[in-house]
Amino acid sequence: MTLLIKICGLTTPAAVEATVAAGADMAGFVVFPPSPRHVDLARGRALVAPAKGRLQVVALTVDADDALLDDIVAALDPDWLQLHGKETPERVAAVKARLGRPVMKALGIAEAADLAAVPAYAAVADRILFDARPPEDATRPGGLGRAFDWRLLDSLDPGLATMLSGGLDPTNVAEALRITRAPAVDVSSGVERAPGDKDPDKIVDFVRAARAAAATAPAAAGPRA
Template identity: 40%
Template sequence: MSIHVKICGITDAETANIAAKAGARWLGFVFFEASPRDVSLQNAMKMRPRLPSSVERVGVFVDAPFSRIEAAVDALDLDYVQLHGLEYPSDAKRIRDQLGVSVIKAYGIREENDLDQAAQFDDVTDLSLYDAKPPRGAKLPGGNAISFPWRIMQTRSISKPWLLAGGLTSVNLQEAIEASGAAAVDISSGVESAPGVKSHEKIQEFLNAAKAIT
């Protein structure tokens, strides 16, 4: 597949296996109680034995204490920790150094200047994720089914590997890739039938669309 895909907000092993079989590179698990996609530590431990071993696992956190992140890494044997809140570079460094996982930092984007946020994290993260900045009053930092002007991504030279997120679907994926130049994408609400309810058909459709991009 020329475009790497992260299916985020997975809450059950069946969906995880379907996404892996369809070609996802990463599976995202949200540890944030305000999200309809939240996975408890107890459910994570139950799910772990049934998860595919061939796909990298990403835990998504929003301003979570280190102890909770550490517990989730152990519960789900995470490969990555994704920070989707107002964390500091020192938080990312501590997670990477002490837990031995790779770190993704997510940035909310609305206009070109928002891309400047990434510079301070470049030395302490492994991947960047550029998502649409949530609308005012939103309870979630991501998964809001909105996008930002994708062309913004081509106004800067970005050296660190990155993923595009926000409002993606199988219908607009080609346009998003052409406009942004992304080589990897993250999708959550775009493959759901309702908030927090993944559609296996939409997952398959999205991954098929990604495979068709050359």
């Protein structure tokens, strides 16, 4: 199974073009004002345009209400919706049914107990994204550039459609794939010069490193497709 690679938090045309040129599979756009990677819908529409048809467009939201989700779908026409907040399984199912788009649900992981929620979400989401659980005092969700203990995923059903995120970069993605056998990886801050400022060279390096790791250990990208 071919490894899926997602570059998230794109904010400039140059970053979008670098993502396409590097051979990534998914481009993520954040619609969440507290994030340094937030793009408003007018700007997002312009950024998404050159990516459409060349890779899969993912719109990331955090506890968005129906009105905002409608606006996001109208403006960006994403291939995927990524729910990165405290959305319940019932909310995930409702979003998917209402909008008719594949839904990716992010779950924060810091200890084995955090995996208890996986079955309920896996029953309704098209893919589960594992990110580092933010600190209790964090003002934003997500891994915030930190990795979690990848060995925690050893107990997962290998048939689950998953994606690994949190603290990945060009130097550690091969090790992450070796340990987790993840079928998909997601990077944001690990390919940046500064928060929200993507480095095209790092995007290329990340994609190259991930593809090389998958090619030298084909089984690593297969079990959890």
